[in-house]
Amino acid sequence: MKKIMGLLLTVVLVMGLFVGCGSKNKETEPTGGKDNNQVSDEGKDSTEDVSTDKPKVGVTIYKFDDNFMTYTRNAMTSAAEGNAELIMNDSQNNQSVQNDQVDVMISKGVDSLVINLVDPGAAPTIADKAKAAGIPVIFINKEYPDGTDKIDYDKSWYVGTQSKESGDIQGKLVAEAWKEHPEWDRNGDGKMQYVMIMGEPGHPDAEARTKYSVEYIKSEGIEVDELEKQTGMWDATKGKELMTTWLGKEGDKIEMVLCNNDGMALGVVEALKADGYFSDDKFMPVVGVDAIPEALDLIQGDIMLGTVLNDPLNQGRVSIEMAINAALDKDVLEGLDFQLDETKAVRIPYQPITKDNLGIAKEAYGME
Template identity: 50%
Template sequence: MKNIKKNIIVFILISVVFIFIWYIYNNASSKVGYKTDLPKVGAAIYKYDDEFMSYILNSMEDESYGKVALNVNDSQNDQNIQLRQVDEMISNGVRAIAINLVDPKAAQIVINKAKAWDLPVIFFNKEPESSVLNSYNKAWFVGTDSKEAGILQGKMIVDLWNQNKSKWDKNHDGKLSYVLLKGEPGHPDAEARSKYALDEIKKAGIPVEKLDEATAMWDAAKAKDKMDAWISKFNNKIEFVISNNDVMALGAIDSLEKAGYLSGNKFIPVVGIDAIPAAIKKIKEGKMVGTVLNDANSQGKAIIDLVANVAKGKNIFSGTSWRGNSDKSVRIHYVIIIKDNVDEAEQAYK
C-alpha cells in the first residue's frame, strides 16, 4: 500500500513538473515568435558588416516575432555564396524569400530558382531591373527611390551653402569647390545620388568646381584614406565634402578632424545619406552639417509585413498600411536631417 501511495505521489510530481515545463516553453516561444505553426521564411543580407543594413536586419528580426519563423543568412558580399544560400532556403522548405542582393544583376537567377518552386520573392535595398521584376508575378521590391535621396541631399546643400557662403567659400570666387565620395562603381544608388545631388546644386544657380571624386565602396576606412589624400593634394581648396552615405562621411570626418579641419576658419562641411546614429551624433556635435534619413526601421517593417502575407498565401498588402506602385515596389520616403530636426532621425532608429 505504501509503495502504491509513493508511486502515485511520484507520478503526480512528475506530471506537475512536466505541465510546468510545457507552460513555460509555450509562453516563452509565443513571446519570441518561434511557434511551430509560423511559416518559414528565408532571408539573405549582402553582408552583415554594412552598418546601414544591420539596422534593417534588426528591424526585420524585431518585426518577425509572432509573424514568421525567420532565418537570415550573411552572404559575405559574395554572390555565389548567396545563390547557394537561396538553394539551401528552398531545400529547407521556406514559404517565401526576402533577399538583399549582392549584385542586382543576379536577380534573374534568384527569380528562376524561386519560380521553379512557385515561391514569392521580396527583393529589398538593392533594386533589380524592372524587366526582371516584371518577369515573375510573385516578385516585389521594398526600398527607396535613389533619385529622391540625391535630390534632397542637393537641396540641403543649396540651403546650407546659401546660409553659410561667407564662411565656407574660402577663396570668395562664388564657386562651391567639392570632393565627392561615391559608393561602389555602377551601383544604382551611388550613380543616382551623385547625379541628382549635383543637378540640384546647379539648378539653384550655384557654380560648382569638382576637385575630385573617388569610389570608397560605402566604407569608412576607404573614405578616410581618400580624404587623407585629398587634404594633402588640395590643402585649403576643399569647400564641401559630398558623400553617398553616412559611413563614408564619417570616414572623411575622421580624416578632417585629425588634420584640424573641423573648427574655426578651416571648417569644411560634410554631408551624407542614411542618418545613422553615429552621423546624428556628429551633427549634434557640429562636426557634420547634414544627412538624409534613409528609414531602416520602416523598410524592415515593410519587408516583414509583405513577406509574412505572401508566405501565408494572403494578398501582399492585406492588413498593412503599405501601398504598392505600378513598378511592383513599396518606396519609403527620405527626409532631410540637419541639426534643427535630428530628433526625427533619432526617433526612426529608437
C-alpha cells in the same frame, strides 16, 4: 578434471550474461536513435500546423558589416519576433555566395525569401530559383535596374526607396546651406569646389545620389568645380583613406564633401579631425545619406552638416511583413499602410535631416 569443467561452465555463464546485457544495450540504443531521427505522420502534421502559423522566412543581406543594413537587419528580426522564423545569411558581398545561400534555404523548405542583392542585376536569377520552388520573394534596398515588374515572376516585389529622391534632397540641403554660409567659399571665386565619395559602382542608389545631388545644386544657380570623385564602396575605412589622400593633394581647396552614405561620411570626419578640422573654428561641411545614429550624433555636435533619412526600420519591417503575408497566401500588403507602385515596389520616402529636425531621424531609429 572436474575443477576444469567447473571453471569452463562458469566462464560460459559469465559470457552468456555479458552478451545478454550487451544485446539489451544494443537493442535499446538503435531503437532510441531511430525514434529520435524519424517523425511519425502525426508528429509531422503537428509540425506543419506550427509552421503555417509561423512561416519560415529566408533572408540574405549583401554584407552584415554595412552600417545601414545592420539597422535594417535588426528591424527584420524585431518584425519577425513571434510571427516568423528567420534564417539570416551574410552574403559577404559575393553574388555567387548569395546564389548558393538561396539554393540552401530553398532546400530547407523556407516559405518565402527576402533578398538584399549583392548585384542588382542578379534579381532575375534569384527570381527564377524562387519561381521553380513556388516561393514568393521580396527584394529589398537594391532594386533591379529594369524594375521589379520586368522580372518574370508574379510573386516577386520590391521594398526600398526612389533613388533619385535621395540625390535631390541631399542637393537641396547642400544648396540651402551654401547660400546661408558665404564664408564657406574660401577662395571667393563664387564656385563650390567639392569632392564626391560614391558608393558601390553600378548600385542604383550610388549612381542616382552622385548624379542628382550635383544637378540639384547647379539648378539653384550655384557653380561647382569637382576636384575629386572616387568610390568608397559604402565603407568608412575607405572613406577615411580617400579623404586623407585628397587633403594631402588638394589641401584647403576643398570646400564641400558629398558622400553617398553616412558610413563613408564617418570615415571622412575621422580624416578631417586628424587634419585639425572641427577645432579652433576650422570647419568643413560634410553631408551623407541614411541618418544612422552615429551621423546624428555628429550633426548634433555641429560636425556634420546634415544627412538624408533612409528609413531602415520601415524597410526592414515592411519587407518581413510582406514576406509573411506572401508565405501565408494573403494579400502581400495586408495590414500595411503602403501601396505598390507600377513597378511592384513599395517606396519608403526619404527626408532631409539637419540639426533642426534630428528628432524625426531619432524617432525612425527608435531613439526617442
